[in-house]
Amino acid sequence: MSESSPNRKIIHIDMDAFYASVEQMDNPSLRGKPVAVGGSENRGVVAAASYEARKFGVRSAISGVMAKKNCPDIIFVSPRFDRYKEISTKIHKIFREYTDLVEPLSLDEAYLDVTQNKKGNPSASLLAEEIRLRIFKEVGLTASAGISVNKFVAKIASDYNKPNGQKTVNPEEVITFLEELPIRKFYGVGKVTTEKMYQLGIFTGVELKSKSLEFLEKHFGKAGGFYYNVVRGIHNSEVKSDRITKSVAAEHTFDINLSSEIFMIEQLENIANTLERRLKKHNISGKTVTLKIKYSDFTQQTRSKTLPYFIADKGLILETVKELLYQERMKNSVRLLGISLNNLNTEVKKAVVVQLKFSF
Template sequence: MPVLNPPIRKIIHVDMDAFFASVEQRDNPDLRGKPVAVGGSRDRGVVAAASYEARRYGVHSALASKIAAQRCPQLIFVKPRFEVYSAVSRQIREVFFSYTDLVEPLSLDEAYLDVTENKICMPSASIIAKEIKARIKEVTGLTASAGVSYNKFLAKLASDMDKPNGFTLITPDKAEEIVAGLTIEKFHGIGKVTAAKMQSMGIVTGADLRQRSEEELIRNFGKVGRYYFRISRALDDREVQPHRIRKSIGSERTFDMDLTEEPDMLERLEYLAEEVALDMARLKATAKTVTVKIKYFDFTQNTRSKTYLSEFSSADAIYTIARELLRTPQLPAYPVRLLGIAVSSLLYQHDKQEGYQLTIEF
């Protein structure tokens, strides 16, 4: 089946390789080539990031530190340095903006770039992506993986195909074949729970997903079913939004082991508060509302929110409010499998700027 909409954009997705852990290995030569976990300790806590050496043992972000230490006895735990990661992220972003103003950061370590029209008048998105990788290496000493394609879904998919320090181009003539061969859990936007439901329906690959009608997917998965219908056909018309006006900023984690003790829950909340505060700093935003999301072992969930008259943006403020919400009206009475923090009632310091795109042959 041919692509329904002609590809007109040139999109790059850049994803830093094991970002937090790589920064620690860069700054401490003794850590290079060794399994490193950022965050937590052997006795308690949660892993925020893991080096590739640690990932070979099954250590990954959001894994309980005790389990990480069991899987990799030689694992080295390092305290996070969020101010350093934020500074490096700013350096990386300066590299992006030297090529295009259409940059949509997703987090400290990844972003979409629309280079259909670019500042160096280079017609090849692949050449630009390789230059960006080289510039990042030169400026920061770190490696990045890049994916290039004609839409955001495919560009992100491409950047994951050859990590670390990889580069992948997905051209229009190959897109549908690649998507058809993907297992469902490899699709960006399809999480573990949704993947399990799809597999129970006999949807195991992209080719299986493509056999289902849009109506059936919407009936089973709600409005997001329309997105699943389109990406199974390699379609994605979302634009790169350089100054996306977000109504909320949040972060959440599902835990390998349900939490029952208050200190463990508070430690996770503290890390989530750090993540949210970093995102707020990147977006130059302040907030007046904090919401804590709690999902229990049986998948039931509730949310607790509080709104203030004054603005706040620091990790300490967010954590202090979230901690009180966790305890009010009482601590969760059942084992907790997920915690999340979101801030809303946002105020931005910058004005939204509009970008535009030109049609150029791929």
Template sequence: MDAFYASVEQRDNPDLRGKPIAVGGSQQRGVVAAASYEARRFGVRSAMASSIAIRKCPDLIFVKPRFDIYKAVSQQIRAVFAQFTQLIEPLSLDEAYLDVTANLTHSLSATATALAIKEQIKQETQLTASAGVSYNKFLAKLASDYNKPDGLYVIKPHQGLTFVESLKVEQFHGVGRVTASRMNQLGIFTGMDLRQQSEAFLTQHFGKVGHHYYSIARAIDNRPVTPNRVRKSVGSENTFEHDLVTYSELIAGLSPLIDKVWAYCERTNVLGKTVTLKVKYADFSQITRSRSLLSFVTDQPTLKRVATELLDSIVPLSQGVRLLGVSLANLNEQDQSRSGQLTLNL
């Protein structure tokens, strides 16, 4: 979906249409959860500190998020997907992979299917979506970002290698800012540069994920679309209106995060072994502290005890804390069976 949260707000409030808006945060605190395209023209992006966003765009309008509305619209969109295929792998409320090889409309063209899905979404939600069509997930994801908003871009099998080689490595899905910087230090700036490296070289410098980088530099991605994608962690975080400076403030800020994580665990019967505390300081520097237990965390007091002990490890504070987060990983969900893929005209 195109600027999903912001587009929903502009759809529901005509006064916001055509104006630069940011969902989340405020002029003083927090981060931008989503920015309208009008705001993006000024350089405002999601995950940007609100204070930086307002400097880039002084007329920026901050809108309080309505996650219940976004979830409801997301369910509408998923229902549209389900009219075309059962192989849907959600990535977030506003994004998903779809395998339309054996689609429910019996279309022989993936591009025609994507156009039909876009049209149906627009008709039912009055929102626009951008689609990427290709023969694997990596290329489809790249294509979906290539012609936004309301775009459709197709990468056919004979085009994949050429498309990848011209991209900067920071444009690769899964290559973040830190990894891109490490690649640049090694003389790797483009897909072509990446392809010239041996698999041994990439695993030496990037570990197991080096195998993945070796493949995607050659436009190879054999991951299937997995409808029941395994969740890797569950967490909650909060940016506070004022920096937390005392231990009692830290505990008070931590408690509701633990409550939210455990509520999800109880609701879904998910358990985990690794507790992680995330801390962002007043100067925006960030640290994490983790502890893995021998057995699953089976009750909230245990989660609270471990999270509090992790918090104790960072005090006394050298400066105020603007954000706290708690997450639980090494979950007990089981991987689903996977099947092969057929071929389909793009």
């Protein structure tokens, strides 16, 4: 490990098929069956799939039509986000009994820095085991965990023994672990980047590590520096207990495709109302308004405008969205519209924390 990369004890907890597992827990008739949360056999997009459904290639973000094609016996369930949030709150309460350094990534996953923890336990692996057992006993769901010296490695490790398992990558194992790792499993390397790396002869971490910083920056821009560091075990990002909200959004998928801007404006008013409620609930405003359009052929387009002042009012949001909507003609009928607000007033200065190295 590089001296510039401090050894922390980081746990990444990831709930197993969270939304679908909650539905199966609350409705015993769904247990052992292929379940998709969200979508339908005619419309919509799958938000989550049970492990029974995943065996058939059903994954989040695929269309309900494709899910039905892959798994004819799939059971579609409407999402209940209030219920998921209720369960998530219970899980995060358990986390905070171990450390205050908890960084939620979503309702179903979080980083925990247990370098110094409330239990006084020096073993991050044993703490992860205990946390997972408590979640199962007190909530009724299983979770998987990755444990290592930084967030990057812990995130990757949590996916290794899913579901209901954990993997520890000790400090002395990090470099070997990353060198042997298929490049497609590097967190932050998506499908497009994976294909580009393959074309450059990069298939595993060891091949990525053989490339110079100049080479990676030439082919991947700023991300090249990130790849250069993480494959060497260098990832200094701290667990941020007060994670900064970078975007607030609301969107809606329609039962019938919309082909007229008049009908779209009506729907955008409703979406702007929802967005305003979310902004005001957290006292957030922003400068950049983005209109998201998904067409009937599933192609997607975004149009953005940055204002010289912060807004949170639905009227001002809608006024900007209308301008973006009429910016150019629709190329097809529309199945989804969304509005997001970025460039928010949530930026705060972060204190610099110096972590000492401890035995793992």
